[in-house]
Amino acid sequence: LARERGRSVVLHTPSHAHTPQHRDLSLRADIRQAVAQQQFVLHYQPKVCPRLRTLVGLEALIRWPHPVTGREVQPAEFIPFIETTAYIHPVTQWVLNQALADLASLPEHLALSVAVNISAKNLLDERLVPKIADALERTGVSAHRLELELTESSFLSSPRFAREQIEALAELGVRVSIDDFGTGFSSLSYLQDLPVHAIKVDQIFVRPLLDTPRSATIARAAVELAHALGMQAVAEGVERAELIEPLAAMGYDALQGFAIARPAALHDALAAARDWAQTSPLRIA
Numbered sequence: 169l170a171r172e173r174g175r176s177v178v179l180h181t182p183s184h185a186h187t188p189q190h191r192d193l194s195l196r197a198d199i200r201q202a203v204a205q206q207q208f209v210l211h212y213q214p215k216v217c218p219r220l221r222t223l224v225g226l227e228a229l230i231r232w233p234h235p236v237t238g239r240e241v242q243p244a245e246f247i248p249f250i251e252t253t254a255y256i257h258p259v260t261q262w263v264l265n266q267a268l269a270d271l272a273s274l275p276e277h278l279a280l281s282v283a284v285n286i287s288a289k290n291l292l293d294e295r296l297v298p299k300i301a302d303a304l305e306r307t308g309v310s311a312h313r314l315e316l317e318l319t320e321s322s323f324l325s326s327p328r329f330a331r332e333q334i335e336a337l338a339e340l341g342v343r344v345s346i347d348d349f350g351t352g353f354s355s356l357s358y359l360q361d362l363p364v365h366a367i368k369v370d371q372i373f374v375r376p377l378l379d380t381p382r383s384a385t386i387a388r389a390a391v392e393l394a395h396a397l398g399m400q401a402v403a404e405g406v407e408r409a410e411l412i413e414p415l416a417a418m419g420y421d422a423l424q425g426f427a428i429a430r431p432a433a434l435h436d437a438l439a440a441a442r443d444w445a446q447t448s449p450l451r452i453a
């Protein structure tokens with residue numbers, strides 16, 4: 169272990185990380201250690217209902233406080249790499265366990281859901297469903313309090329098996345949502361018959377809403393599509409307070425974004441959601 173740690177320190181020194189290959193090797197060694205030592209932490213971002221001004225759920229977002237540099241490494245910097253390796257399995261398992269344990273520790277957990285991001289590779293793991301059933305049982309969280317966020321890319325490589333998995337998850341009572349909706353290279357055919365709880369409309373449609381009429385048209389059409397299919401619509405990337413009322417008026421069931429609360433440690437996220445609920449009364453005609 170000491171040798172491995174030493175090696176990863178050396179490789180992580182910027183002067184040694186000139187080439188992508190070096191950086192890759194360095195990352196691989198560091199990740200191995202991060203997984204073994206569970207160096208990750210979870211932040212949570214509230215999802216709120218704009219009409220009732222209540223907290224409806226929390227999305228778990230992974231961070232990696234790097235043991236050598238001390239920097240909090242963001243998921244965009246390591247999740248895409250982990251997804252190319254088998255480490256994505258223990259990492260997702262850790263996130264799932266931690267998120268469910270955190271939810272179970274909350275007095276308000278009976279009314280809240282927790283969302284975990286699931287990679288395409290996880291969905292193809294035939295042990296995923298039993299692993300989730302186990303984690304629910306161990307933590308005592310009811311299945312419908314767990315939401316799994318999948319992206320459209322999860323349907324690409326083995327659409328048949330992906331469907332079977334989603335059906336099995338729904339049977340378990342777990343909710344499945346489509347993350348980054350509208351940005352994947354996917355057809356809408358999966359919406360015809362899959363048990364999807366919610367679509368999360370990507371921030372690229374939400375952020376320019378007030379300035380770009382076409383974004384507003386897409387954001388509005390997405391809610392209508394979701395509702396017509398009996399699904400909820402969630403807006404991601406609600407970065408400015410001025411977006412809240414228009415999104416509420418469009419019928420969005422839940423909003424998520426910096427204007428409401430940034431991802432933060434569990435209790436900070438809860439406090440931020442409470443502050444928001446108290447300080448931003450909405451007036452909807």
Ligand code: C2E
Pocket residue numbers: 213228229230242243244247260263285286287317347348371404405406407408424425426427431
């Ligand atoms: P995502 O699941 O779509 O998560 C939303 C991302 O948007 C988060 O970035 C969040 O911090 C950010 N965000 C939220 N509100 C706003 C806003 O108002 N403005 C802007 N500009 N951004 C906002 P984060 O935490 O860096 O995560 C990035 C992506 O990494 C996630 O996108 C997800 O795809 C992936 N990810 C995060 N945690 C996990 C995990 O535990 N497992 C897996 N497999 N992927 C994860």
Ligand code: MG
Pocket residue numbers: 227285317347
């Ligand atoms: Mg997500």
Ligand code: MG
Pocket residue numbers: 347348368370404
């Ligand atoms: Mg997203």
Ligand code: MG
Pocket residue numbers: 347348
């Ligand atoms: Mg994303």
